[in-house]
Amino acid sequence: MLTVMANRKIMAFGLQALSSEERKKILLDIADALEANENLITAENETDVAAAQEAGYEKSLISRLALKSGKILSLAKSIRVLANMEDPIGCVLKETQLADGLVLEKTSSPLGVLLIVFESRPDALVQIASLAIRSGNGLLLKGGKEAKRSNAILHKVITEAIPDTVGGKVIGLVTSRDEIPGLLKLDDVIDLVIPRGSNKLVSQIKSSTKIPVLGHADGICHVYVDKSANLEMAKRIVLDAKVDYPAACNAMETLLVHKDLVQNGALNELIVDLRIQGVSLYGGPRASALLNIPQARSFHHEYNSMECTVEIVDDVAAAVDHIHQHGRHVILPWQRRLSTYLQGHELPFIFPLCSAHTDCIVTEDRETAEVFLHQVDSAAVFHNASTRFCDGARFGLGAEVGISTSRIHARGPVGVEGLLTTRWILKxxxxxxxxxxxxxxxxxxISVDSLKKMYQKNPKMQKEKEMAEAAAD
Amino acid sequence: MLTVMANRKIMAFGLQALSSEERKKILLDIADALEANENLITAENETDVAAAQEAGYEKSLISRLALKSGKILSLAKSIRVLANMEDPIGCVLKETQLADGLVLEKTSSPLGVLLIVFESRPDALVQIASLAIRSGNGLLLKGGKEAKRSNAILHKVITEAIPDTVGGKVIGLVTSRDEIPGLLKLDDVIDLVIPRGSNKLVSQIKSSTKIPVLGHADGICHVYVDKSANLEMAKRIVLDAKVDYPAACNAMETLLVHKDLVQNGALNELIVDLRIQGVSLYGGPRASALLNIPQARSFHHEYNSMECTVEIVDDVAAAVDHIHQHGRHVILPWQRRLSTYLQGHELPFIFPLCSAHTDCIVTEDRETAEVFLHQVDSAAVFHNASTRFCDGARFGLGAEVGISTSRIHARGPVGVEGLLTTRWILKxxxxxxxxxxxxxxxxxxISVDSLKKMYQKNPKMQKEKEMAEAAAD
Structure with a gap:
């Protein structure tokens, strides 16, 4: 209990009070320590893998559990990239002169304490711990029991690389599953929970805590092929969105096709490649009759495999409607709750019916594209690009914390900024x-935004900017 | 129930699908309608006030309830300001070229559905409804029963000014207190709760919902006067921070004074003006003995009145420690919970002990100021300026949604951006x-941030910028 009740100053500000260079050095030391301890880590990991095999765990779990050859080196490499990135803390996001000699800055600062619950993958521990150090956050890690030894050695190597002046205890490892329900009740202490694992894990955590959860329980991504689509492009996008990595949350689960593409044979062309690749097709009421394929169990189903739903829609408005109505796994529970509470009252309501993850339109018609991009209320909305692009690395965010379908704090692929909050500094x-x-x-x-406006008002400066941009290339 | 189960498209996108100009027109129509119905509104409000007087409500409540002469006109005026502000929806916050011909935009979009629970003040209904319209959000309003008639007429006037194509039901008024517990359970439907009222109201709501709450339950603001402070400046700031509006959340509750200011008489000078103004002083252990004033009941106490706590500290580090340890009303409940759950475990922990609202240092020493500004982990941290500046209007945010001490989504004074989320648009x-x-x-x-970097690298452009800024003045 003494450790738990440790001085807040030491714990909270151990990392935060450091300079960017000091945090950078800690990360580089961790990278070195991981490499130096590669054999030890590998040995512990092999023990975990052997135990999991003996216990008869699923192949996919064992595959996620095993630290493959070269993994430690690649983790160390990615920590060095993180070490060398621009410091995310203390950035001035906005600067306003309130009055003469009175200047307000909105700056980025650490969120506080993170709880990360992850399954199987011990490499997640390393990635998350280094993100927490880079962003100055305290961290509680809860790994799966199948990775117990791997997590313990990784945690030991990492915390031992943190100097005593900071204290390795800024990163804690929770080993018992029993502690999770208790930790999830500490909404005054933990600022953000990030579950990394199955939809089931995320759903369970979301339903049992008041702490904000960064993550997504489901991803029912749609591709809508409009009548004006370039058919070759549409085929390429549809195929990639489904088969590039079917288990991913950003893979296509439902293909919506404009009704005009039925007559001219385009629909058949669209699905032939899916069939060749071995994708099983299920239809909505219209498509199943037309294509003679089994009816889909539900439009709210996330296959996560080489299967998908196909349906015909009348136009872009119908596609948008479908996406808003059928993006979600289960809609009944809260509909029921809603009707119980509002029975008899004249209350308006907006139904968040969709998982609202990533949805795409394929069309050559700019106006139709604009309707879709404007109206689809999902975390990511794409025009003529595969849903598979919805990813932190592909978005260029650096390290990805996760993909969020929450509407507050952070939405879509979340980089290190999801681990930050802001402080207002007035001088x-x-x-x-x-x-x-x-x-x-x-x-x-007096912040950078004002520059933009000046540019817009000043064509001469606009030209200067273009020249500088060209020179920068 | 038919209304409740209304088509999502109509409800959710009624406002969102409108153009900025259309939303602007609705706001202008509402402003006109309020003015046109001024007599009717005033009559209903007077009935409420009379009933409250008869029921023996507190004077302060009745004062907040009454729509004073000219209030309707000033509300209409502020709606017109909101109507003419830049559209907050659809702003491109970040623009990245991911690859040749593939451009990613991070854009602002409405949060979804807001639930606002407010007490007494019927003008809050008007302000919040117009903010919701400007930001394209669905809205549920729950006002106090003492303002029942005022709220009903204001709601009627506002919703009737919304064209049928959008539907006045995007703004709902909840009249019965019994519905609140039910609504607070709808975390899948309501995206954000904003309580506007007493600390008690905010605390109650925070403790009974999983929906994110934007607000602050308490504000224990500190002013620390360093040994190197300009004494005249310190006196001015201390006085303003306490007496400008003692009931405000950003008023000073605790004055911390460097120990060196005891000997040279500066401490006495600091408090003499407070005493002249009628502020009752309570001391921490050191100050109460020294100044012969009653001991403060607790450092965690928010007076909200012409009272404050004074304490002596050794230096800036001790001041920061004090602020982190004593900013909060009640620390015991979660400490107890924490120790129950973590008993026996070697877990590190960071204690969010402070209300972390607004804290100020008065010093002429730049280095000392930097230590304070860097280390105090509050929503707002000030150097040589009164804590009373912590306010949306004074920060230049336009309309203020509230002041948040939450660490996620929005922190400190929150403007309309607190009612927005983001969408990623990929073209x-x-x-x-x-x-x-x-x-x-x-x-x-390829967003505006890149401009800044170009500037930093290009002194010639930096000069251009300064010239343009000078020209803009």
Missing amino acids: GSGQVVDGDKGVIYTHRD | GSGQVVDGDKGVIYTHRD
Whole structure:
């Protein structure tokens, strides 16, 4: 209990109070320590793998559990990339002159304490711990019991590389499953929970905590092929969206096709490649009759495999409707709750019916594309590009914390900024409010946004910018 | 129930699908309608006020309830300001070229459905409804029963000004208190709860819902006067922070004074003005003995009145420690929970002990100021400026949604951006992922941030910018 009740100053500000260079050095030391301890880590991991095989775990779990040859080196490499990235803490996001000599800065700062619950993959521990150090957050890690030894040795190597002045205890490892329900109740202590694992894990955590959860329980991604689509492009996108990695959350689960593509044979062309690749097709009411394929169990089903649903829709508006109505696994529970509470009341309501993960339109018609991009209320909405692009690395976010279908804090693929909050820093010279007679407010935006506006108003500067951009290439 | 189960398309996208100009027109129509119905609104409000007086409600409540002369006109005026502000929806916050012909935009979009619970003040209904319209959000309003008639007429006037094509039901008014517990359970339906009222209301709501709550239950704001402070400035700031509006959440509750200011008489000078203004002083262990004032009941106490706590600290580090340890009303409940769950485990922990609202240092020493600004982990941290500046209007945010002490989504004074989320829009030309061999990633930042970097690297452009800024003044 003494450790638990450790001084807040040491714990909370151990990492936060360090300079960017010091945090960088810790990360580089961890990378070195991982490489130096490669044999030890591999040995512990092999023991875990052997135990899992003996216990008869699924092949896919064992595959995720095993640290493949070269994995430690590639983890060390990615930590060095993180070490060398721009410091995400203390960035001035907005700068406003409130009054003469009174300047307000909105700056980025660590979120506080993160709880990460992950399954199988011991490499997740390393990735997340290094992200937490880079972003100055305290961290509690809860791994799967099948990776117990791997996690223990990785945790030991990492925390031993953290200098005593900071204290390795900024990163804690929770080993018993029994502690999770208790930890999930600590909404005053833990600022964010990030589950990394199955939909089931995410759903369970979401339903049992008041702490904000960064993640997605499901991903019912749609591709809508419009009548004006370039058919070759559509075939390429549909195929990639389904077969590039069918188990991914950003894989296509439902293909929506404009009704005009039925007559001219385009629909058949669209699905022939899917069939060749071995994708099993299920139809909505219209498509199943037309294509003579089995009816889909539900439009709310996430296959996560070489299967998908096909349906015919009348136009882009019908496609948008379908996406908003059928993106979600299960809609009944909360509909039931809603009707119980609002029975008899004249209350309006908006139904968040969709998983609202990633949805795509394939069309050559710019106006139709705009309708789709404007109206589909998902975390990611694409025009003429595969849903598989919805990913932190592909989005260029650096390290990916996860993909969020939550609407607050962070949405879609989340990089390190999902682990940050903001602080307002006001620098004055003795100003007081005094019933708002104390200063003359100017509210002048002196941050980078103001540059943009200046450019828009000043064609000469616009040209300068283009020249500089060209020179930068 | 038919209304409740209304088509999602109509409800959710009624406002969202409108153009900025259309939303603007609705707001202007509402402003006109409020003015046109001023007499009717005033009459209903007077009935509420009379009933509240008869029922023996507190004077302060009745004062908040009454729509003073000219209030309707000033509300209409502020709606017109909101109508004319830049559209907050659809702003491109970040723009990245992922690959040739593949451009990613991070854009702002409505959060979804808001539940606002407010007490007494019927003007809050008008402000919040107009903010919701401007930001394209569905809205459920729950007002106090003492303002029943005022809220009903305001709601009627506002929703009747919304065209049938959108549907006035995007703004719902909940009249019965019994419905609140039910609504607070609908975490799948409601995206954000904003309580506007007493600390008690906020605390109750926070403890009884999984829906994110935007607000602050308490505000224990500190002013720390360093040994190197300009004494005249310190006196001005301390006085303003306490007496400008003692009931505000950003008023000073605790004055921390460097020990060196005891000997030279500066401490006495600091408190003499407070005493003259009628502020009752309570001391921490050191100050109460020294100044011969009653001991403060607790450092965690928010007076919200002409009272404050004074304590002596050794230096800036001790001031930071004090702020982190004593910012919060009640620390025991979660400490107890924490120790129950973690008993016997070697878990590190960070204690969020502070309300972390607004804290200020007064010092002429730049280095000391930097230590304070860097280390105090509050929503707002000030140097040489009154804590009373922590406010949406004073920060230049336009309309204020509230002040948040939450660490996720929005922190400190929150403007309309607190009612927004983001969507990722990807515009391609047929790109596929294909095991990441499909495109050559460029990840080139083509948003305004890149301008800043160009500037930093290019002194000539920096000069251009300064000239343009000077010209803009």
